[in-house]
Amino acid sequence: MEQEMLLWVRGTGLQIATAVFVIGMVYRMLHIFMLGRKKSLAEARGSEWSGGFRTMWKRSFVTTKLSARGNFTVIAGLIFHLGFFVTFLFLSQHIDLIRAVLGFGWPAMPRGVIDIAAVLSIGAMIALLVHRFIDPVKRMLSDFQDYLTWTLSFLPLLTGFMLLREIGFEYITLLTLHIASVELLLVIAPFTKLAHMFSTFIARWYNGAVNGFKGIEI
Amino acid sequence: MKEHETLEQRLQEQGVSRRSFLKFCAAMATMMALPPGSASAIAAALAKVKRPSVIWLSFQECTGCTESLTRSHSPTLESLIFDMISLDYHHTLQAASGFAAEQAREDAMKEFHGKYLLLVDGSIPIKDGGVYSTIAGRTNLDMLQEAAAGAAAIVAVGSCAAFGGLPNAQPNPTGAVAVSDLIKSKPIINISGCPPIPAVITGVLAHYLTFGALPALDDQGRPKAFYGETIHDRCYRRPFYDQGKFAKTFDDEGARNGWCLYELGCKGPTTHNACATTKWNGGAGFPIEAGHGCLGCSEPKFWDAGSFYTPLPAPAADVTSAAKAAAVVGAVAAVTVGAIDRGKKTLAQQSREKITVEDLKGN
Amino acid sequence: MTISLQNGINTLIGQIDAPIASFFSSCVHCGLCADACLFYTETLDPKYTPIHKLEPMRRLWQQEYTFWGKLMQKVGLSKPVTDEDLAEWEPLVYDSCTLCGRCSMVCPVGNDIVYMVRKMREGMVASGHAPEGLKGATQRAIELGSPMGLNINTLNAQIKHAEKDTGLTVPMDVEGADYMMVLSSAEIADYPEIIGAVTRIFKQANVSWTLASDGFEGTNSGIQIGSSDLAAEIVGRIVHAAERLKVKFVISPECGHAFTALRWEGPNLIGRPYPFKVIHIIELLDELRSSGRLKTEGVDETRMTFHDPCQMVRRGGVVEQPRNLMHMVAPNFVEMPDAGVQNWCCGGGGGVSANHRAEPLRVKVFSRKKEQLDAVNAKTIVTSCSNCRTMLLDGLENHHMDTEVIGLTELIAEHLADNAEGKAS
Known part of the structure; x- marks a missing residue:
């Protein structure tokens, strides 16, 4: 059963998850553009493109002075995202996957770095969840989807970490759970706010484009 | 060999010392992770054991399992275990042939009904009434069912008998299945591997003979004593895995340094077997020591799990084509639904009534 | 309905x-x-x-x-x-x-x-x-021509004062002028000094300019209430006047939302590009400064700070220009924390100041601005939005602070190089 399940998540399951993810994401992103945007008839003072691209990058680092709750959110959020990307992009096993799919890869980071990144990322996520419960603003804003997407993002990190250290279950069980948790994430992401993994760049571009058009250096 | 002779007597006749016999028993005890005192218990039990009848049926198989067991470079103690059983039917090893052979099988089945041990290697084709493999005009399916009825227990030797093996791999033209898919009423012990480790076969038989019962099994019906851990767990290259040191090709620096073969497709982490501890060819080594990754041969569906050289994290199916097709579907859907939504938006804009200053006055 | x-x-x-x-x-x-x-x-x-x-x-x-x-x-x-x-x-x-x-x-x-x-x-x-307050303001803007209910007669009266003060003529409906100046109702009603100030500055810098009798009001309540239909009507008057007078530039007044309405939203509201350019008065003054046409003399040693109007700075991109002008005359100019594009709002923009219901909340949140002001302890706040100016005055009074508030254009005008010449009295 275990082998069959592993084979399924590595094969058919992955195909289904990838297909749903790609269909959903391509649909979501193109659909955004399909809604259109009126070109401004005002005289431009700068470039929409450069402003848009600048904000796409720069908004990854919030520089506005914030209160303690804001600073916590920014720092914990940054740690979570960075940890997530470091483990996702630089663990050798993940590069094996990328190389198998795309035909190219890049050097892996040492396991020690990955371990630290994973622990920090998991810790930041737990802290952010607790903050979501106790911070009045976040508590008011939060709905079912926020907790769902938190769980979906947390499981791959957790199972991945357990897999690297073979904690609790056998390698094959953890590997199956890990892949399955990623597939769950892939399947649900396009239909939830996890779509922000792509749409944030569109949003940032539009935000920056308005400023770029007006010649505002932000 | 006389029917009433015990194994001890038989060994003495063959010139095997008691010391060697005890060593074998100790090795068996260790392999099966039995308590320290068990070696003498095994010795005592085995020494007294009478020859039980064993029927060995070979179905859709390659004889590799039998080869594994018999083709040792020098006669080993393991091979002696066969001397203590009465192998009443084994179509590769038996001297009799044709009707005489089948007669021997039927006689044994009748005489030892309910007591004989049934060993099976090879899978059983069941498609089209099982016509794809027959012996003496009878289908494997038929023969298995008949033989199983009177067996005390069944040992499925090799991955084909245990899980279906190669014949069962996609697209499985003969409808090959494992013994356990057909027989539900008898205790079955799976000794998987392609082929299984000879010591594991003899170990299980020794256990059965000593204790008169099957050893503890895992959820795949395999003896836990041998299949309780993965190759990866006991691999001497494991430290390199933990350090993230991997051979990238079979002839690079990493390969020469004996680094982990994970990226070259080693299935050790997901494979339960005793290769890393028991080893092969009289303890000479096991595949990873020879510089090749584990194929995962003792696990179900190992033929269908993608290339032997594909690393575990890699997809076992073509996701690129799926993704490309999905992108097209998604794009078409977005443009279609987008156009509809755009129409809805335009309609909303058109049906919107213009605000005038009158609208700001009063309520 | x-x-x-x-x-x-x-x-x-x-x-x-x-x-x-x-x-x-x-x-x-x-x-x-x-x-x-x-x-x-x-x-x-x-x-x-x-x-x-x-x-x-x-x-x-x-x-x-x-x-x-x-x-x-x-x-x-x-x-x-x-x-x-x-x-x-x-x-x-x-x-x-x-x-x-x-x-x-x-x-x-x-x-x-x-x-x-x-x-x-x-x-x-x-x-x-x-909100009722915004509805009323927008209604007055449409029907009377200004959210504060002012009309051309009020403007004419203020022009007379200015002409008397400066001894200069305030050009009105001059066809073919380079620049058409637009004012905000708060300026006409509460800060008419601006008329004299720009008259003197433009005289010194030799700028060809005019006011328009049918397009002098820049405040756009339509933008604030959020009705493009009404905002288009209001901005349309200025466009019409500018086209009638064939000016090259329309000058947005010291009023944040007027700038947004005129500079960024206007062409989209009327559905076509302008045949003229829109420039904020502060942008123009800085251009005059850098081209050497605007000269000041003397400085004000008062500790001053500059309040960035959101629509001019964060949403308008006129960030460095007011600072350049400040440095001309205010050696003790200090920046508040978060100055520039991160500046905090006065609390009364976007129609809040016209919305009576919002007043208690607006007064309460002024504490943010106060905190910023307290950090620099300036004697004078300079700004370039008449609405901000009113909100600052109101907030300072509520907090019993005796800080002075002044418009940047006026501050520059006070230090014009030919100051004596400008003042006729």
Whole structure:
């Protein structure tokens, strides 16, 4: 059963998850553009493109002075995202996957770095969840989807970490759970706010484009 | 060999010392992770054991399992275990042939009904009434069912008998299945591997003979004593895995340094077997020591799990084509639904009534 | 009846575009925008979280433009946006948002929240959920020509004063002038010194300019209440006047929303590009300074600071120019913390100052500005938006602070190189 399940998540399951993810994401992103945007008839003072691209990058680092709750959110959020990307992009096993799919890869980071990144990322996520419960603003804003997407993002990190250290279950069980948790994430992401993994760049571009058009250096 | 002779007597006749016999028993005890005192218990039990009848049926198989067991470079103690059983039917090893052979099988089945041990290697084709493999005009399916009825227990030797093996791999033209898919009423012990480790076969038989019962099994019906851990767990290259040191090709620096073969497709982490501890060819080594990754041969569906050289994290199916097709579907859907939504938006804009200053006055 | 829930819904559905879809798709409810909003920071009431102010619009987007939303609507599980919802959100959309755009700067996923609030107001007006104060102001702007109810006679009277003070002629309806100056109603009513100030500056710099009798009012309540239809009518007057006088430039006054209305929204409101350029008075003064046509003499040693009007700076991109001008005359110019594009709003922008209901809240949240001012302890606050100026004066009075507030153009005019020559008296 275990082998069959592993084979399924590595094969058919992955195909289904990838297909749903790609269909959903391509649909979501193109659909955004399909809604259109009126070109401004005002005289431009700068470039929409450069402003848009600048904000796409720069908004990854919030520089506005914030209160303690804001600073916590920014720092914990940054740690979570960075940890997530470091483990996702630089663990050798993940590069094996990328190389198998795309035909190219890049050097892996040492396991020690990955371990630290994973622990920090998991810790930041737990802290952010607790903050979501106790911070009045976040508590008011939060709905079912926020907790769902938190769980979906947390499981791959957790199972991945357990897999690297073979904690609790056998390698094959953890590997199956890990892949399955990623597939769950892939399947649900396009239909939830996890779509922000792509749409944030569109949003940032539009935000920056308005400023770029007006010649505002932000 | 006389029917009433015990194994001890038989060994003495063959010139095997008691010391060697005890060593074998100790090795068996260790392999099966039995308590320290068990070696003498095994010795005592085995020494007294009478020859039980064993029927060995070979179905859709390659004889590799039998080869594994018999083709040792020098006669080993393991091979002696066969001397203590009465192998009443084994179509590769038996001297009799044709009707005489089948007669021997039927006689044994009748005489030892309910007591004989049934060993099976090879899978059983069941498609089209099982016509794809027959012996003496009878289908494997038929023969298995008949033989199983009177067996005390069944040992499925090799991955084909245990899980279906190669014949069962996609697209499985003969409808090959494992013994356990057909027989539900008898205790079955799976000794998987392609082929299984000879010591594991003899170990299980020794256990059965000593204790008169099957050893503890895992959820795949395999003896836990041998299949309780993965190759990866006991691999001497494991430290390199933990350090993230991997051979990238079979002839690079990493390969020469004996680094982990994970990226070259080693299935050790997901494979339960005793290769890393028991080893092969009289303890000479096991595949990873020879510089090749584990194929995962003792696990179900190992033929269908993608290339032997594909690393575990890699997809076992073509996701690129799926993704490309999905992108097209998604794009078409977005443009279609987008156009509809755009129409809805335009309609909303058109049906919107213009605000005038009158609208700001009063309520 | 034009005003109806349906009209509001239609308006909102029509307003949702690609940027808005990308914004709502991206929001992860991190709540950072609350930290950027003075209505939250000064009250700590979570309902003032900027993105929350858009909840009805978000629900419409979800129901009309997303797969699950449509599905939920089909099976009857979605909550349609009701009149009650919009009524509940009215104070959030109008009273607790000055369209200052600070939230749009902080959002880590890049949501331009103020862009959405501006559009949400379109639906609020169309469904009859705009505050009375803003309705009145907009009505006066349309019917009388100015939200404060001023007309050309009031302006003419102020021009007379200015001409008397300066001994110069204030040009009116001069065809073919290079620049057409537009004023804000607050300037005409409360800060008429600006007329004399620009007259003297333009005289010294030899700028060919004029006022227009049919297009002098820059304040655009239509933008603030959020009705493009009415905003177009108001901005249309200026466009018409500028085209009639064949000017090359229209000068936006020291009024934040007038600048936004004229410079960025105007061509889109009237549906065509302008045949002239729009320039903020501060931009023009800085151009004159850098080309050497604007010369000052003497300095004011007073410890001064500059309040950045949101629409001119953060939303308008005129950031360095006022500073260049400040440095000409104010050696003790100090910057407040968060100065520039991160500046905090005076609390009265975006129509809040015209919305009487919002006054207690506006007064309360001025504490943010006060904190900023306290940090530098300046004697004089210079700004370049007459609405900010009024709000600052009001806030300072409420907090019993004896800080002076002055317009930047006036400050420059006070130090014109030919000062003596300019003053006829």
